[in-house]
Amino acid sequence: MKINPALKQYFTESILKSSFKFPSRFNLPPATARFGIEQLSRFIPQRKDVQIRSLRVAGIRAEEIKPQAHSTQLIFHIHGGAFFVGSLKTHRAFLSEVAARTQMQVFHLDYPLAPENKFPEAGDAIYDVYQQLLDQGILPKDIIISGDSCGANLALALALRLKEEDPKQLPSALILMCPFLDLTLTGESLRYNQNLDALLSIEALEAGIDFYVPKHLDPSLPPLSPIFGDLEGLPPTLVQIGSKEILLSDAQRFEQKATEAGVKVTYKLYTGMWHNFQMFSPWFDEAKKSLADIAEFAHRIDRS
Template structure:
């Protein structure tokens, strides 16, 4: 009963402080300021971590290294935020916990955001950073592409670009958390979960799409911006985590079905009763803690 009330209170708070404001027409800069401060409520666990700020292909990055690191893998992480929000700071607490739990080094990438840098600028900058990481001596077989929300879109888009070009070694795996993959917004859960998702809204997604695709001639179903319409053949092992209340639930489910149809190894994990990006609330909910442990199991299985 206590857990039920705690979840109800948190969802009500998120709907009031995050989802409702996301439906309003505030400027990207104001929203970024707000989100960076709102995410400060997440506690930072860094006793067993070291952090280092560097640049990679001119992009600011934060290298998060657990003192208990037990593998050679590197998670190349792209934060979410509807293509126009998010930063190193907004996702720092989540990535500290992910690094600590999986005992894996994480490179948190601060890529350029829309509307200042719409497609293809951000996508190209991320591609250049990936090539620079390999040039630095990191073996592609040790790189795990990862991201949440729009960052998951950019991670999968990068993987599909590498497959198409056939001139760069693919990463070892791809990890997608609450992925935003279809910019046509035709997934059924966009409507069916619109009242249940505590964190995001259709209006927020539409606003992000408008910023990201501004001044381009690309249709919303172009695989370069909606990777759900791409050919997934040859994709490395894939982890997908999503909450059952997420408006993007069907983006994740459709990706699972499409990947399995072309024999991609898929670990699809559905968390009942959870909203979009629920894993960032791992301090307070068992489902978030389990998502972390399941991420560790996926990496260990590689």
């Protein structure tokens, strides 16, 4: 029996709000929150037509997801989770879908989480992993750096660091999914979409910032809030955001600032979608479209 799409979305949003968003408003201990999100992620089906290999790079646990023996591009993905949740387990099924759709190798890593590891531990670990991949002979032109939520923050911060230290190490492109780029929480959508977003609460963002940012640091510093960085010279960037997301303003402001800085930005807005909706592609057409758009963008970069 085919379920009415509007009814399916209503029930999904209701389940997410009650099982994930509502509990996240009560400042749960990180271990509890991590366990909960890993349990929820188990319901996302994992593709069987990809190979997954565990490895360790620069001392960090990672996984390589390969849809075929040889791929011309590597998608270096940094998972989200407000800096204190998320893991290889939470994103494995989603990234298996990305690998299958793009037919490109996906590499993702278990970077150190807050509060056990505050800024700049996560960014430094990701930078070291990227450098080791380059040392192994992978060319920057064959890498696309992607990230979802706070992972998009870390991805953009990595690109800004590479641009400052050695622009020749910049990847061929960036993919920023539902990006959390402003840790000062000044985006207007935090207010007008706070009740519409089915997955993410302001309280969860505040908890993540409190866990991640040392007390003596200003959260508006570009390494923490890369939307305030110098975006000129960044590679082509795909930005994906849902119309119901509380982080919608972060994506909108990035698109405007990056375009003004001369960056080639592909901005995609998905109607009726909530935070990290891409992970729900097995069930929703807009999420399926987002993966098709990722594949189209990655293939365009590969051809250029």
